[in-house]
Amino acid sequence: MRRLRPAPNLAIATLWADLLGQAGIAATVQRAFASSIAGQVPPDQALPEVWIQHEEQFDRAGVMLDELTHCPPRLWVCPGCGERIDGPFEQCWNCGAAMPPDPPSRL
Template sequence: MIAPNLALATLWSDWLCQAGIPTTVQRVWASSIAGELPPDQTLPELWVENDADLERAATLLEAFKHPPSQTWACPNCKEIIDGPFEQCWNCGHPMPPRP
């Protein structure tokens, strides 16, 4: 799986490893040769160690890339929060637990 940059590749790899899917990041330093090679060939890659985990890894990454959207009102300052945020951007209050 190709990642758009090293930061996301590392984040995705850590997240998959925590989910029990051993993953490594390849082409970590390849961005330094962009220009010598086409840029799309220097992007970091995630390698899943076990082929049996590949489908599950792809499903988890897709869920990670598209977190559920939600709307909630901050109980502290009444600000309306949209998106995947779990903390009020205005006052820092955490999202209340869902019923």
Template sequence: MLRLTRAPNIAIAALWVDVLQNAGIAASVQRYFLGSVAGELPPDQCQPEVWLTHNEQESRARELLDNLQNMPQRRWLCACGETVEGGFEQCWACGRDM
């Protein structure tokens, strides 16, 4: 087994593991419940971790996580002239839908 990375919270760790598993990479979340003892232990030691079952899948797993973490953001120009970035489907200046 190989520790691939630490996640900032359990929801992100579960998302990453789900993406890896859907790609055929055997992965699991470790330190699932350690967040409850943060303060008793150093907080960085309580973060959930993503572990791979098979070490030889590391390069593919890192590539998948990198693609997931660095997705390009959408950008569109509203009829009012405002540039809207990110996942927004409605203009924050005038309220028009994309």
């Protein structure tokens, strides 16, 4: 087993481990409940961590988490109503129109 990285909280650590598992990478969450000792140890030592079971999957797992945590920002204008849409949304909240193919990342 090898430690991939700490997560900011247990929910994120669990999400990361689940996403890696869906991609065929055996991952576990360690220190899931270590936050209870924060104050007795430095806070960064009590964060939950994602660990990879097999060494040969370590690099692939790191690339996947980097892509997940550093998504490019998206900002697009709805072709139906002109609403500016920011974030991961692929449909306009105002009129329901779909995001155009290859919208610019910045307006």
